[in-house]
Amino acid sequence: MAQDFLSFIDRIKAERPDEFVSVPGEIDPAHTITATVVKTEQEAKKRPVFVFENVKGTDFKVMTNLHASRPRLGMAMGVGPREMQKKFLAAMENPIPPKEVNTGPCKDVIIKGADVDMRALPQIVHHGDDGGPYITAAISFAKDPETGIYNCAYNRLMITGKDTTSIHLTLGKHLWEFHKMAEAKGEALPVAFAIGVHPAIALGALSIGSVDEDETHIMGGLFEEPLEMVRCETIDLSVPAHAELIIEAEILPGATVDEGPFGEFTGYSLGAREREVVKVKAITHRKGAYFYDMNVGHLDHMLLSTIPMEANLFRAVRSMIPSVKAVRVPSPFTCYVSIEQRLKGQAKNAIMAVLGADLYIKRVVVVDQDVDIYDERQVNWALATRCQPDRDMVLISNARGSDLDPSTAGDDGFTAKWGMDATAKPLLSEFTPRHRFPKDVWDGVDVKSILS
C-alpha cells in the first residue's frame, strides 16, 4: 500500500469526489478553519476533506477533516467500515517492524538551527478561548530511554516562539513516562513530530497498549508491510519517510511554560496550566507540503481515536470473557460492552478488564448479547430493567483518569470510576422473558399487503 499522504488524498479525489472541497480564497487561520468545518457539518450535514489554499501569514496550504468519515478510514485500512476494529486488532497481534530507507519526500526541504521559524507555519487558532495558535496533528515519535522501544502519540503543541512550543503530555502515559526518566538524569528527551501522514500511520499512533508495544510496528501491521522510516537530521530518531512535514526537537528537562486553555475532545475549553517546553532543532518537509490540522474535539478527531481505543478494549475484555460480542466507546470516558454471559459474575469481570486497560475510561456499562450497544435506547432499557444499582454498581475511588476531565478540576485526573452490570440476573436464560409473538403468527403477518 502506498504510504504517503498525497496518494491517499488522490484516491479520495478519484473515488469519492464529493468528499473533497478546495477553498481558494484567503482565509484567516484564527478560528475560521475550525468554524468552517464544524458549521458545514451542522448545517449541510457534510464532512468533506477541506483544503484551504490560501492561509493568511503562511506559504503552507492547510488540509483538515480527512478522518471525519468511517468509510474513508476504512479505505485507509483496506477494509469496510464495519471491519475496522477487527483489522486494527489484527495489526496489534501481527505487528511488523519498520524498514529504514535512505531518504524520502519529507527531506525535500531541510531547515535547521537559526533558520527554524515556527511562525512560518500556519498559526491556527481553533476555538474562541484557546490560549494561542496550536499544532493539533503532530504525531510524536520518541524512544524509551531504557529499552529504545518507540512510542507514538498525538500531543497538542502550542506555538510559543520562533523555535519553541509547549507540549501537553498526558499525565501517566508513555511519553510523559519517558520525559520523567530523561528528566531524572537531567537530560532532554529527543522527540520528532510528523504532520500530514497516511491515516494508517495516524491510527497506529493512537494504539493503546503496553509500553513495550511499539506503535511503529502496529503501523506496519496496518499497512501489511514495514513502515518506511528515515533518519532525522539533528536527533537520534527515525520518522516516516513519506510524511508531509517533520519537526525535530527535544523536550527540555525542568522547564515549564503557561499553556492553554484549549478546546479539547471533552467538549470543553480547559487545561490551562504549566506544561513542558519543546525546543525545535529542525523542520524538514516535502516541497509544497500540506500542513495537516486536526479538527480537535470534532469528528476528525473523535472517529480516528475511538477505533484504536475500542480494539484495545475488545482485546482486554476478550482475555477475560471469550464470549464478548462487542465493545463501543460512544462518548468521552465511556464504554459499553455486550457479552454472552455464560457464568454468573462475568459482567463484573468485564468492568474490571475495561477499567484496567485504559486510562481514560471512567464509566462502563455491561449488557447481554440481545442488547445492541449501538442503540442508546436499548442500553438505557437494559439499565432500567435489568439492573439494581445498589447490587450491580462497582465504584472505585481515587484512581487515575484523564487530566482533561473538567469534573476533576484541580486534581489533574485524580478521579472515581464506576461500572454498571446491566445484564439480566442471575443469567439471561433464567430472567423474565421479553414479550414476543408466536413465530407462525409473526411470519404470517404480511405488512405489504395490509398497507397496500
Ligand code: MN
Ligand atoms: Mn506506547
